[in-house]
Amino acid sequence: MRDPLRRMLSLARPRGTRFALGVLAGAVATASGAGLLSLAAWLIATAATHPPVTALSVAVVLTRALGVTRGLTRYLERLVTHDAALRTLADVRVRVYERLARTEPVRRFRSPDLVTRLVSDTDATQDLLVRGLTPPLAALLTGAGAVALATALLVPGGLVLAAGLVLGGLVVPVVAAALGRATGARQAAARAELTTALVDALHGAPDLAANGATARAVARVEAADAALTAAARRDAGLLGLGAGASALVAGLTLWATLLLGVVAVEHGSLGPIPMAVLALTALAAFEIVAPLPAAAARLGAVRASGARLFDVLDTPPAVRDPGGAGRLVPGALRIRDLRVRYAPDATWALDGLDLDVAPGEKVAVVGPSGSGKSTLAAVLFRFLDPDAGTVEIGGTSLTSVAADAARTVVSGVPQHPHLFTGSVRANLLLARPDATDEALWDVLRRVRLDGDVAAMPGGLDADVGEHGERLSGGMRQRLALGRALLTDATLLVLDEPTAHLDPDTRDAVLADLLDAAGERAVLLVTHDLERLDRMDTVHVVVDGRVVQRGRPADLLARDGWYRRAHRLPAPV
Amino acid sequence: MKPLDPRLLRAARAVRTHLAVTAVCGVALTGLILVQAWLVAHIVGGVADGRGLAELGPLVAGVAVVAVGRALLAHGAETAAVRSAASAKSQLRRRIVAHVTDGPARGPATAGELATLTTRGLDALDDYLARYLPQLVLAALVPLAVLAVVASADWVSALVIALTLPLVPLFMALVGMHTQARTRRQWTLLQRLGGHFLDVVEGLPTLALFRRAKAEAALVRRVTDDHRQATMGTLRIAFLSALVLELLATLAVALVAVEVGFRLLYGELSLTTALLVLVLAPEAYLPLREVGARFHASMEGVAAAESAFAVLESPRPVVPGSRPTARRGTVALDIDDVGFAWPGRDAPVLDGLTLAVGEGRSVLVTGRSGAGKSTLLALLLRFAEPDTGTIRADGVPLRDLDAAAWRARVAWVPQHPHLFDDTLAGNVRLGAPDATDAQVDAALAAAGLTDVVAALPEGTATRLGEGGARLSAGQRQRVAIARAFVRDPDLVLLDEPTAHLDPDNAALVRAATARLLEGRTGIVVAHDAGWRETVDETVVLTDGRLAERAPAALVSGDGRYGDHRHPQGVAS
DSSP states (O other), X not given: OOOHHHHHHHHTGGGHHHHHHHHHHHHHHHHHHHHHHHHHHHHHHXXXXXXXXXXXXXXXXHHHHHHHXXXXXXXXXXXXXXXXXXXHHHHHHHHHHHHHHHXXXXXXXXXXXXXXXXXXXHHHHHHIIIIIIHHHHHHHHHHHHHHHHHHHHOHHHHXXXXXXXXXXXXXXXXXXXXXXXXXXXXXXXXXXXXXXXXXXXXXXXXXXXXXXXXXXXXXXXXXXXXXXXXXXXXXXXXXXXXXHHHHHHHHHHHHHXXXXXXXXXXXXXXXXXXXXXXXXXXXXXXXXXXXXXXXXXXXXXXHHHHHHHHHHHTOOOSSOXXXXXXXXXXXXXXXXXXXXXXXXXXXXXXXXXXXXXXXXXXXXXXXXXXXXXXXXXXXXXXXXXXXXXXXXXXXXXXXXXXXXXXXXXXXXXXXXXXXXXXXXHHXXXXXXXTOOHHHHHHHHHHTTOHHHHHHSTTGGGOBOOGGGTTSOHHHHHHHHHHHXXXXXXXXXXXXXXXXXXXXXXXXXXXXXXXXXXXXXXXXXXXXXXXXXXXXXXXXXXXXXXXXXXXXHHHHHHSSSHHHHHHSOSOOO | OOSSOHHXXXXXXXXXXXXXXXXXXXXXXXXXXXXXXHHHHHHHHHHHTTOOHHHHHHHHHHHHHHHHHHHHHHHHHHHHHHHHHHHXXXXXXXXXXXXXXXXXXXXTOOHHHHHHIIIIIHHHHHHIIIIIHHHHHHHHHHHHHHHHHHHHHOHHHHXXXXXXXXXXXXXXXXXXXXXXXXXXXXXXXXXXXXXXXXXXXXXXXXXXXXXXXXXXXXXXXXXXXXXHHHHHHHHHHHHHHHHHHHHHHHHHHHHHHHHHHHHHHTTSSOHHHHHHHHHHHXXXXXXXXXXXXXXXXXXXXXXXXXXXXXXXXXXXXXXXXXXXXXXXXXXXXXXXXXEEOOTTOSSOSEEEEEEEEOTTOEEXXXXXXXXXXXXXXXXXXXXXXXXXXXXXXXXXEGGGBOHHHHHTTEEEEOSSOOOOSSBHHXXXXXXXXTOOHHHHHHHHHHXXXXXXXXXXXXXXXXXXXXXXXXXXXXXXXXXXXXXXHHHOOSEEEEESTTTTOOHHHHHHHHHHHHHXXXXXXXXXXXXXXXXXGTSSEEEEEETTEEEEEEEOSSOOSTTTSXXXXXXXXXXX
16 A cells, blocks of 8 residues: 555646645745845955955845845745646545445435545645645755755765754754654544543533533533643643754754854865855855744645545445446336345344335335435436346336436436535526426426525525524425436435425425325435325335335235334333 | 734743743853854954964864753753643643632533643643743744844854844735635635535545445545645645745845855955854844744634633633532522523523422423423522522521522432542542441432342442443442432432433433432422322423423322321422
C-alpha cells in the first residue's frame, strides 16, 4: 500500500505546471526577503569602505527591487497555489463521487457522520496542496540558494548553515509534530471520557434533573475535565520543545557562523565585507523554514484523511452492473428463495424470501424491526445484489439488466429520501427532467401538496432549504412521493414512507399515497400496522422470510403474528 | 470585532495569569532581540575595524548565551501558554456545564450544540491563547522598543520606520473592511456551492433511484468550478491585506538599507550603527506580520469565546419553593386554570387547563401534536413554572415545594429516555443510587427485561455504550420504566412511551406500564387510543385546554384499588 500522502500528491499531477509556478513564486518571495538582508549587508559594508557612488548603484536598485518583489511574488504564489488546489479538488470530488455512485451507495456510507467525514477528507486534499506542498518545496529551493551563497563565501559557514536549516526545517518540525501526535494520543482516552460525560450530562439533562441525579453527572464531568486538564498541563512542556528547539537552532547557527567568520577574517581567508554578508544571511535564512513546523503538524491529520479517502476509492463495486442494452418488460414481480447478507460471516438478512406482486397490486410488507424488510427494498432498488435466489420482473431477472434499466420499471421512495438544497421544482425534476410545470402541479395535487407549495413564496421555485428543512416532515414525505410518481415506473417500492410522522399526518399520507398510485403496483414496507385495510395483500416478514401472507382482514381473523400485533395492549 | 474579549479576562482566572506571564515573556524576548542585534552589529563592525577573536570573543560568546536564553524563553512561554489554555478551557467548561444542567436545554443552544461547544468548540481557544495573544503582546512591545533603539542610534532611519509602521495596521484595516463587505456579499453563494458536494453525496441513493447519478457527476465538476471561481474572487481581495503588509515591511527595510548605505558612504554614520539599524529594522515589522498570519486563529478563538458567553449570560431558570415534602405512596393532583407559554414564543401552549387527578388514578392525556401534552408534564416536573393558575399536590401549591424533594416523589418516562454510558444496573439506579441489587433485579423484572438481561454478556453489569446503543428503542423504553419502578414513586409521568415502536415492543412496554401504574397516580401522554384500556380515564387536550373527557371504556375505576379511592377523582 503506497503512502496516502504520495497518492494524494499524485492526484495533483494534472495541475503540475500551476503548482510549479506556485513553488517558483514562493521561492522568489522567500528569497527576496532573505536576499534583501544579504544584499543590504553587502551594500552597507561596502559603503563603509567609502567607494565611489557608482559602485553602489546596482546594489541600491536591486535592494529597492527586492523590497517590491517579495510582496508581489507572495501574492502571486498564494493565488496560483489556491487556484491549482481548488482545481485539483474538483478532480478529486468527481472521482470520489463517481466511485460512490458506482459502488453500492446504501450500507457503508449511510451514517450522516461518515458522509460528512468523507466530504471533509476529500477537502483535506486542498489543505495538503496549499500548506503541505508549496511551502516545503519553496523552502528547499531558497534554502539551497542560501547555503550555496554561504558556501561560496566560506565553506565551513555554508556547512553550518546547511546543518542549521536541515535541523530547523526538517528535524525539529518532524519531531515536534510526532510529539504533538503522541501527546494527542495520550490524551485521547481522557478526551473521550470527557466527551462521553459531557454528552451524557447535556443530552440527559432532563432525565438527570427528573431523577435528582444532576449533581452526580456534573461531578463526573468535573472529574473527567480535571483528568484531561492535568494531562494537557503535564504534556505542555513537550509541546513547547518545538518552539524552544527552533529558537536554539537558529541562535546557535548564527553564533557558529559569527565565530567561524571572525576566525576566518583574522586568518585572512575571508574579507570583512563577505563576513557581513555571511552573518546577515545566517540571520535571515531562518525565515525560510519558519512556516514548516505548522505544515508538519498538519500532515498527520492530512495523512489520516488521505488513508480514509483512498479506502473509499479502492473499494470494489458492491453491485455488479452487467451494463448492456437489455431492458425489463413491465410485469409481475416474482421473488423466489431470496437470500442476502451484508458480509460473508454475517447472519442472513433475507433468508429464503418468496414474494409475488401482480401488476397493479397493492402489497404491504410488515414485520418487527430488523426482520429484513428494508433489505428487500434495497434489492429491488438495485442498491444491493442478492446472494442467492431470483428476483424477476415480467419474467426477466432484475440483475441481468443494467441497474438504471431496472430502475425505469422499479422506483419509489428509499428509507431516508433526500431532498436537495434548491427549489421544489428542482427536486421534482430529478425524477423527470423534461416535465412541464403543468405535470409538476398535477403530481403535487395528487400527493396533496399543491396548496402548501402554492402558499410558499415563489411556488415551484420556493427553496426547500438544506435537507428540506423548510418543509414539515409530512411535506417532505409527500414531496418524495410526488417525485416517485413522476417516473414511469410500474412498481413503486416505498420504504417506511410514514416513519417519524405523527399519527394524523401518517394516516393522511398513507391514504393519499394509495389514491395517487392509481394503476401502478405498490410495495409498501412498514412497521406500522395502522390503516393497512386498503392493501390487497399483507406479507409478514420475520427473520428474513415471509411467515404469513394474505388479505388484511383474513390475517386479522387468523391466529399469528399479525393478529397478535394488533391485539393491543397485551393483557396484564 | 475586538482582538481580546474583556469578558474572557473576567471569566477565567487562568486567562489573567496567562496574560501576565505572556507580557513578562514578551518584555524579556524583546530585550533579547535588541541584545542580539547589538551583538551582531558590534561583532561584524568590529571585524571590519580589524579586531580579532581575542577582543570579540566575549561578544561572540554573548550570541550563544542569547541563543540559549531565547530558546529557554520560547520553550517556557509556549509551555506556559499551553498550560494556561488548558486551565482556561477547563474553567469555562465547568462554568458552562454548571450553568446549563439545571434542567432541559433552553436558551441559545441545544444540547448537541452545547456538547460541541464544550469539547471541540473551546479547543479553538488553544491557538488563540497560546499563539495569537502572545503575538499580540509582542506586536505592541517590539516595534516601540525597536523604534526607541533605532532613534537613539540614527533618527533618520527611525523616521522612516515611524512613518511606515502605522501604515501597516491602517492599510490592513482598509483592505480588511473591503474584504469583509465583499465576503459577506458572497457568503451565501460560497456556502451553497461549498455545500453542494455534501448534498449530492448524501442524496446519492435518491439520485441513483432516479437514474441521475451519472449525470450529476458533470454537475459536481461544474459547481466545484463555480465554487473555485467565486472563492478566487474573494481570495484576490483577501490576500491584498497580506500584500500591503509585505510590501510596506520590505520596502521600508529596503529604504532604510539604502538610506544608511548612503549616509555611511558620506561618513555620517559608523558601520556598527548602520548594521544595528539594518538588523533591527525587519524586527519592527515581524510581529505585525505574525499577528496577520494568525488572524484566522483569532477569529475562531473570539467566536468560540462569544458562543461560550452567549450561554453563560443566558438567564438561568429560577426554581422557587423550599417547603419540604415526603413520599407517601400516592398523591392527589389538582391542576387549576393553568396557562403557560414557552419563553420566546407568543402563543400560550396551555391556556386555562383544569384537571384533577385523584389518588391512585391514572389519566390518559391525548390530543394533536402541539396541543400542550408534553408541556403539562414539564410543568409537573417543575422544569418550568405556570404563568397563570396553580398546580397543587395534596392541596399544596407545587411552586411552594422544594423542587428536588418534589421530583423525588415523581418518576418520568420520556419519549426518548437518555441512557448513560454506564452499566445496565447503573442506568436503572439513576434515580435511586442506593437501591440494592435485589431491588434493581425486581425493577428489571417488573419492566419485562428479564430475558434481555439474560442475553447480555455480563447481565446487569454490562455497559450499555453511548446513548444505550446496545439496546433497541423498545428495550431502552423499558429501562426507563425500570428506573421508575426502582424509585417507587407517588406519581408516574409517561410521555409517548410507545411512539415509533414496532407492535411487539409496544405491547411489552404497555404491559410494563400497566404494572407500574398499579396503585400510583399516573399521567400518560399518548396519541395512541390503545392506551385507553390501561388507564382509568381519558381526556383530550385541544389548544391548551380540555376538549372532552370520557371514562375509559374497558376499565372501570372501582374494585381494582379499593374503596378509599375516589372513583370520581377527576373533575374538570
